[in-house]
Amino acid sequence: MLYQRSSSLFKEAEKVIPGGVNSPVRAFGAVGGTPIFAKSAKGAYIQDEDGNQYIDYINSWGPMILGHAFEPVVNAVIEKAKQGTSFGMPTAIETEIAQLATSMVPNIDKIRFVNSGTEACMSAVRLARGYTKKDKIIKFAGCYHGHSDSFLIAAGSGAITFGTPNSPGVTQGTAKDTLLATYNDIVNVRQLLEANKGEIACIIIEPVAGNMGCIPPKNDFLKKLRAVCDEHDVLLIFDEVMTGFRLAPGGAQELYNVDADIVCFGKVIGGGLPVGAFAARNDIMDYLAPNGPVYQAGTLSGNPLAMAAGLAMLQHLDKDRTVFTRLAEKTEYLHKGIATALQANNIEHTINRMGSMISIHFEAHEVVDFETAAKANNERFKRFFHGMLKEGIYIAPSAFETWFISDALSYEDLDATIAAVDTVCKTL
Numbered sequence: 001m002l003y004q005r006s007s008s009l010f011k012e013a014e015k016v017i018p019g020g021v022n023s024p025v026r027a028f029g030a031v032g033g034t035p036i037f038a039k040s041a042k043g044a045y046i047q048d049e050d051g052n053q054y055i056d057y058i059n060s061w062g063p064m065i066l067g068h069a070f071e072p073v074v075n076a077v078i079e080k081a082k083q084g085t086s087f088g089m090p091t092a093i094e095t096e097i098a099q100l101a102t103s104m105v106p107n108i109d110k111i112r113f114v115n116s117g118t119e120a121c122m123s124a125v126r127l128a129r130g131y132t133k134k135d136k137i138i139k140f141a142g143c144y145h146g147h148s149d150s151f152l153i154a155a156g157s158g159a160i161t162f163g164t165p166n167s168p169g170v171t172q173g174t175a176k177d178t179l180l181a182t183y184n185d186i187v188n189v190r191q192l193l194e195a196n197k198g199e200i201a202c203i204i205i206e207p208v209a210g211n212m213g214c215i216p217p218k219n220d221f222l223k224k225l226r227a228v229c230d231e232h233d234v235l236l237i238f239d240e241v242m243t244g245f246r247l248a249p250g251g252a253q254e255l256y257n258v259d260a261d262i263v264c265f266g267k268v269i270g271g272g273l274p275v276g277a278f279a280a281r282n283d284i285m286d287y288l289a290p291n292g293p294v295y296q297a298g299t300l301s302g303n304p305l306a307m308a309a310g311l312a313m314l315q316h317l318d319k320d321r322t323v324f325t326r327l328a329e330k331t332e333y334l335h336k337g338i339a340t341a342l343q344a345n346n347i348e349h350t351i352n353r354m355g356s357m358i359s360i361h362f363e364a365h366e367v368v369d370f371e372t373a374a375k376a377n378n379e380r381f382k383r384f385f386h387g388m389l390k391e392g393i394y395i396a397p398s399a400f401e402t403w404f405i406s407d408a409l410s411y412e413d414l415d416a417t418i419a420a421v422d423t424v425c426k427t428l
């Protein structure tokens with residue numbers, strides 16, 4: 001494949017955009033090479049600026065669960081745009097999508113729309129702090145909740161010491177209020193809670209982690225978390241930016257039958273437009289401005305085009321709930337095919353999967369947390385990524401990302417992908 005036009009577009013972009021991209025992972029920094037510029041996409045396929053076509057497993061990092069340019073979503077946006085693109089006044093469609101979202105997701109009464117997953121998680125934590133009148137939070141190493149300061153924290157030297165900033169610009173003052181726990185390790189969470197008794201406002205978690213590859217919760221971890229949160233009077237926040245409206249109509253809460261106190265959304269809920277949201281039961285949500293003291297706002301929040309896209313997407317998922325089982329079946333088929341190809345070629349690996357999220361770690365042992373995910377063979381992943389690209393398969397340019405399966409993928413696409421894995425294995 002030739003990437004001439006992508007290369008020259010990237011050179012131009014680098015002159016006026018830091019690193020040539022508006023979000024770092026797009027720059028191929030983790031895998032080497034220069035990024036491919038997208039031109040258009042339809043269904044399961046994406047076309048780049050050089051005319052190459054790929055089977056897409058990123059799907060805009062999650063939103064495109066029904067494939068690219070899904071017609072009901074595109075039409076809803078076009079029709080809405082004709083009536084004006086933003087008003088800064090309440091609109092009927094905001095209530096319509098809020099009614100639908102709260103009817104699909106268990107345990108939430110009210111939802112507030114924002115513009116990104118970052119905003120949703122940042123606001124959820126502020127709300128939790130305001131509601132509990134406590135300052136510290138616990139997050140899990142390897143979980144990503146967007147780029148707000150409280151989340152850009154690395155583990156301290158010991159399990160119960162303060163975190164440290166992992167980006168310049170994040171202050172020590174902020175870092176001291178974020179504690180890092182180990183995913184799937186309830187003993188570690190208990191230790192943190194005991195060592196900081198009465199000080200923790202909330203625990204925030206990706207109920208199925210997708211930012212260290214896919215790592216599902218093990219041994220009733222979410223139920224245990226719920227129990228320790230109740231014991232210590234701490235709010236449990238599910239960051240369902242990836243899992244919401246993907247793993248089940250009601251997300252991970254429904255799938256695992258565990259109630260969170262606050263739930264964050266992004267990606268699918270916006271149908272590919274910039275949308276995030278956070279939701280909870282009334283007593284928590286009524287703490288938000290203008291009813292309550294916790295401030296949160298947005299000029300473009302609840303934007304009509306974004307709401308039109310999100311509403312069309314949710315309506316479709318609500319109406320055809322078989323999509324969730326269909327997606328899980330496709331993902332299982334892909335899992336089996338890829339595992340067979342990797343085994344046949346003697347490539348050490350672990351494949352983790354939940355619903356329509358799946359990832360390959362080039363590591364023989366079980367991957368259950370950030371430490372075990374980080375042991376995987378990254379050099380092999382880089383070769384795998386570029387090999388797959390050459391075969392016309394676009395997966396995320398980082399070993400720490402999940403593949404997102406869309407319903408637009410046909411079994412022929414999955415077979416082509418499995419065949420590509422077999423071919424690429426010979427070069428690893």
Ligand code: PMP
Nearest residue numbers: 116117118144145146241242266
């Ligand atoms: N939470 C999770 C679980 C995510 O995966 C992401 C983004 N990948 C975010 C939050 C942040 O969302 P955004 O990029 O829309 O700010």
